[in-house]
Amino acid sequence: MRQLKINLPKCDGGRNCDHECEEACAVKMFKLEDRQGAALHIQELADGQSAAIICDQCGDCVTVCPADALQRNKLGVVMIDKKLCVGCYMCIGFCEKDAFERQPKWLEPYKCTACGICVKACPHAALEIVDVPVPAPRII
Amino acid sequence: MIQVNGDPLAWTPGLTVRGVLQAKKYLFPMLIVTIDDRRVERADYDREPVPDGAVVQVIHLLSGG
Amino acid sequence: MTAPTITPCEVDFTRRTEYHEGLETIRAAHRLLKEFTFTPSLPQKGYNDRTLYVDLTTREVKEKPVTQQMKDLFVGGRGFGLWQLWNAVTPATRWNDPENEIIIAPGPVAGITQYPGSGKSLVVSISPQTDIPIDSNVGGYFGPLLKFSGFDALELQGKSDQDVILFIDGQRGIIRVETAPLEPADSHVLAEILTRMYAEDEADRVNISVVCTGAAAEHSLIGMLNFTWWDKRRGCIRLKQAGRGGIGTVFRDKKIRALVCRGPVIKADMNHPVDFETLARTGIKLHKEIRTQDDLQCKMRRNGTAHIVEIMDAYDLLPVHNFQYGSHPDTHKIASYVWEGRCSQMTSDGCWYGCSMGCAKGADGLVLKTGPYKGHMVTVDGPEYENAAGLGSNGGVFDPDSLLELNFYCDTYGICTITYGTLAAFTMECYQRGILNKERTGGLELTWGNAEADLEMMHQMARGEGFGLIAGRGVKKMKELFIANGWGDPQLINDIGMENKGLEYSQYLSKESLAQQGGYALTNKGPQHDEAWVIFMDMVNKQLPTFEDKAEALYYYPLWRTWFGLMGFCKLPWNDVAPADNSATAEPAKIPEHVQNYLALFTATTGIQIDVETMLMQSARVYNFQRIFNIRMGKGLRANDIPPYRAVGPVTREEYASRAERYDKQMLEEIGVDPAAKPMEEKMAITREYRMDRYSKLCDAVYTRRGWTLDGVPTMARLKELGLDVLPEVVAIVQAHGG
Numbered sequence: 021m022r023q024l025k026i027n028l029p030k031c032d033g034g035r036n037c038d039h040e041c042e043e044a045c046a047v048k049m050f051k052l053e054d055r056q057g058a059a060l061h062i063q064e065l066a067d068g069q070s071a072a073i074i075c076d077q078c079g080d081c082v083t084v085c086p087a088d089a090l091q092r093n094k095l096g097v098v099m100i101d102k103k104l105c106v107g108c109y110m111c112i113g114f115c116e117k118d119a120f121e122r123q124p125k126w127l128e129p130y131k132c133t134a135c136g137i138c139v140k141a142c143p144h145a146a147l148e149i150v151d152v153p154v155p156a157p158r159i160i
Numbered sequence: 161m162i163q164v165n166g167d168p169l170a171w172t173p174g175l176t177v178r179g180v181l182q183a184k185k186y187l188f189p190m191l192i193v194t195i196d197d198r199r200v201e202r203a204d205y206d207r208e209p210v211p212d213g214a215v216v217q218v219i220h221l222l223s224g225g
Numbered sequence: 226m227t228a229p230t231i232t233p234c235e236v237d238f239t240r241r242t243e244y245h246e247g248l249e250t251i252r253a254a255h256r257l258l259k260e261f262t263f264t265p266s267l268p269q270k271g272y273n274d275r276t277l278y279v280d281l282t283t284r285e286v287k288e289k290p291v292t293q294q295m296k297d298l299f300v301g302g303r304g305f306g307l308w309q310l311w312n313a314v315t316p317a318t319r320w321n322d323p324e325n326e327i328i329i330a331p332g333p334v335a336g337i338t339q340y341p342g343s344g345k346s347l348v349v350s351i352s353p354q355t356d357i358p359i360d361s362n363v364g365g366y367f368g369p370l371l372k373f374s375g376f377d378a379l380e381l382q383g384k385s386d387q388d389v390i391l392f393i394d395g396q397r398g399i400i401r402v403e404t405a406p407l408e409p410a411d412s413h414v415l416a417e418i419l420t421r422m423y424a425e426d427e428a429d430r431v432n433i434s435v436v437c438t439g440a441a442a443e444h445s446l447i448g449m450l451n452f453t454w455w456d457k458r459r460g461c462i463r464l465k466q467a468g469r470g471g472i473g474t475v476f477r478d479k480k481i482r483a484l485v486c487r488g489p490v491i492k493a494d495m496n497h498p499v500d501f502e503t504l505a506r507t508g509i510k511l512h513k514e515i516r517t518q519d520d521l522q523c524k525m526r527r528n529g530t531a532h533i534v535e536i537m538d539a540y541d542l543l544p545v546h547n548f549q550y551g552s553h554p555d556t557h558k559i560a561s562y563v564w565e566g567r568c569s570q571m572t573s574d575g576c577w578y579g580c581s582m583g584c585a586k587g588a589d590g591l592v593l594k595t596g597p598y599k600g601h602m603v604t605v606d607g608p609e610y611e612n613a614a615g616l617g618s619n620g621g622v623f624d625p626d627s628l629l630e631l632n633f634y635c636d637t638y639g640i641c642t643i644t645y646g647t648l649a650a651f652t653m654e655c656y657q658r659g660i661l662n663k664e665r666t667g668g669l670e671l672t673w674g675n676a677e678a679d680l681e682m683m684h685q686m687a688r689g690e691g692f693g694l695i696a697g698r699g700v701k702k703m704k705e706l707f708i709a710n711g712w713g714d715p716q717l718i719n720d721i722g723m724e725n726k727g728l729e730y731s732q733y734l735s736k737e738s739l740a741q742q743g744g745y746a747l748t749n750k751g752p753q754h755d756e757a758w759v760i761f762m763d764m765v766n767k768q769l770p771t772f773e774d775k776a777e778a779l780y781y782y783p784l785w786r787t788w789f790g791l792m793g794f795c796k797l798p799w800n801d802v803a804p805a806d807n808s809a810t811a812e813p814a815k816i817p818e819h820v821q822n823y824l825a826l827f828t829a830t831t832g833i834q835i836d837v838e839t840m841l842m843q844s845a846r847v848y849n850f851q852r853i854f855n856i857r858m859g860k861g862l863r864a865n866d867i868p869p870y871r872a873v874g875p876v877t878r879e880e881y882a883s884r885a886e887r888y889d890k891q892m893l894e895e896i897g898v899d900p901a902a903k904p905m906e907e908k909m910a911i912t913r914e915y916r917m918d919r920y921s922k923l924c925d926a927v928y929t930r931r932g933w934t935l936d937g938v939p940t941m942a943r944l945k946e947l948g949l950d951v952l953p954e955v956v957a958i959v960q961a962h963g964g
Contacts, residue, residue, distance in 0.1 A: 113512020
């Protein structure tokens with residue numbers, strides 16, 4: 021499956037960039053005002069390291085969704101069908117990576133679709149799209 | 161001898177909170193345990209010692225579906 | 226007992242016997258009797274401000290307004306149901322008179338999708354078992370779909386002259402009364418056919434909910450109502466029950482074959498709440514709490530309510546052999562880890578959207594061994610704790626497959642599992658004691674654990690023949706019959722028949738908990754534990770030492786729990802999961818953060834400010850109104866609040882002997898009598914007198930705390946406090962009974 025992957029040593033947590041990845045995602049992909057609404061988040065840690073909140077397409081949300089609104093597409097990416105979504109936010113609550121997003125103005129939540137727009141935008145080439153096996157669904 | 165919810169229970173050296181719960185068959189998962197009014201976290205049940213003469217409270221939260 | 230390693234269930238949960246082949250023939254036989262058009266609407270701040278009324282005799286269909294007074298005094302759910310029922314009946318109304326009603330009402334918050342357990346409805350009717358109002362709580366999709374079609378309640382009166390289906394189409398704005406000559410009787414078949422029949426395509430099935438019952442509801446007083454939802458992942462209908470009190474019997478007496486509601490596509494904000502953000506934030510908070518805490522606490526997502534089977538056994542509270550004992554060496558055969566391996570786990574088991582507690586587990590792939598569906602493969606909804614205890618340990622049945630089959634047939638035949646479990650256990654004890662025998666049961670050997678005979682009794686109930694017809698009248702009427710026939714000692718029969726007000730006890734032993742004896746027998750509808758479950762507080766925690774302490778618990782908890790039924794909430798997410806820091810709060814048993822969640826959800830939906838005090842007032846109005854309604858119908862006074870002795874103390878020598886240490890200790894320390902050298906009969910008599918006297922004193926304390934007279938009548942002062950004194954009929958009843 022298609023998956024966004026970050027090389028944390030290459031990513032400097034935004035110290036020497038303008039969070040171009042979040043900017044591209046939020047503004048260009050999701051048409052939002054600012055990068056706070058991006059489907060990935062890069063954090064600068066106190067010890068000089070960085071951390072990232074990124075959807076790894078694990079599929080836990082597919083299991084919990086009561087409307088079956090979350091499914092893997094042909095590329096293995098977990099996508100939301102907004103027509104089926106009932107706005108219960110169980111996906112947000114059950115995502116262990118906190119990778120789901122919501123905006124007050126939208127009833128349906130949203131997430132990373134491994135589109136690659138952030139990959140192109142990163143000045144440190146810290147992001148890439150990889151192809152990995154689909155993990156087995158687990159009981160959650 | 162210790163007290164558990166007002167009832168006497170025989171004390172043995174090395175008695176832990178877990179040991180008290182097992183002796184009383186307190187299987188219910190939602191408990192609040194205090195030893196002499198000091199709360200013991202669930203994570204510590206296996207190793208927290210219960211001294212001789214202690215007053216132990218094992219408060220069960222409600223249930224009943 | 227230590228749990229063995231559980232192998233996750235690998236059954237293909239999409240496979241089962243299907244029943245819709247003859248659908249077109251069944252549909253073609255329908256004749257339209259009445260059509261009514263309406264303008265579908267969505268609620269504003271939780272209310273549509275109208276209810277739907279249908280008279281099955283005249284086929285009149287009309288809309289009725291929800292008045293401000295209704296909202297102020299009765300709020301919704303159970304409150305609306307009781308109010309409409311009050312206005313429909315007279316004190317002389319019996320359950321099978323045409324003016325009796327069935328009212329289904331969700332509640333102002335029902336239908337939100339964010340918070341676990343927010344899709345419930347209350348169903349209200351005059352019960353065939355008790356002759357007073359029964360209120361029965363149920364999940365499934367019908368209530369929210371009804372609400373989002375445009376109605377805050379559905380009120381059914383009259384009786385049809387032929388079997389009909391009432392179809393409410395909330396997408397097209399059409400209501401139809403149609404004949405249903407070929408429809409099958411039993412729910413698992415009927416609901417599958419009707420869901421497919423009324424859905425316009427496969428995607429539309431989730432917008433359909435069916436209310437129906439089964440064959441046994443036509444031949445017994447213990448019929449219940451199934452409310453369905455379409456389980457997309459399994460590809461089948463699922464059933465939740467408005468179980469207690471025999472409303473399914475009323476339903477079939479009115480010749481309703483089914484109610485079908487087709488609602489609009491569900492979205493997040495259809496109640497048009499005042500403050501959607503609070504709903505979203507609070508819901509997400511609970512989902513996270515359930516994700517992180519449930520597996521450490523009650524494992525509801527894995528096992529549903531069956532997680533407490535082995536727990537009740539450990540505390541000597543599991544009903545065994547008609548509530549004689551509290552534990553059994555074979556309980557491990559039906560403990561929660563057994564069900565974890567039988568219930569499919571990769572499913573989505575909430576009975577309304579957004580329920581991350583998802584306790585409606587299903588056991589797939591069961592091949593039935595008996596009855597009209599022998600050889601069919603089915604999905605069993607359950608077992609819930611009540612089924613495992615009632616159909617299982619209480620009857621001495623410890624075989625999981627038999628238990629699942631008993632559970633399944635209760636559901637499809639449309640009878641309450643709690644009621645059936647207790648009445649079956651009663652028949653088995655009668656058989657044990659020679660009150661019943663093979664001749665009297667028509668050949669059924671109702672010995673403990675004889676699941677085959679137990680199932681056959683149920684099949685007879687469905688066929689309307691044999692001893693099944695007698696059993697289906699319930700414990701109260703069986704007691705009267707056995708005594709009238711001279712089949713046994715009347716006192717023994719009365720002592721062991723576990724019913725109060727005509728309704729069977731639910732599946733917890735109250736024998737050693739004075740507070741729970743009140744929790745059961747001082748409940749408005751009859752001994753159902755949904756008002757108060759205080760056994761641990763009383764027996765284990767010893768937090769209720771005085772009568773006043775017990776009375777305080779029996780004041781607060783019934784009111785708090787009544788509130789769920791006004792709103793459309795399920796109570797399980799209130800206390801079957803708790804925040805990680807709950808034990809550090811001042812009153813952890815109340816789960817204070819959750820109480821605040823619920824109040825916030827009400828305000829966020831309706832815009833009405835509320836705190837704990839005003840919440841209790843909302844409940845107290847409905848609660849006291851229901852008590853007065855009971856009095857109006859002739860069964861709401863102290864004399865009706867007396868439990869059978871089996872619920873209070875040891876009836877038989879074996880029961881006394883099984884807990885002799887406990888009973889002797891009470892005699893010595895509390896009664897002040899030395900049990901040594903006393904004959905068993907004398908000890909039993911002393912214990913009985915003491916315990917019944919204590920129960921009487923409990924009533925005094927509880928009535929006083931509730932603002933009632935010592936005969937159990939709400940006082941005028943209490944009515945004025947609650948604002949119920951604006952209802953002249955209510956005042957008249959209170960005054961007539963010295964209130």
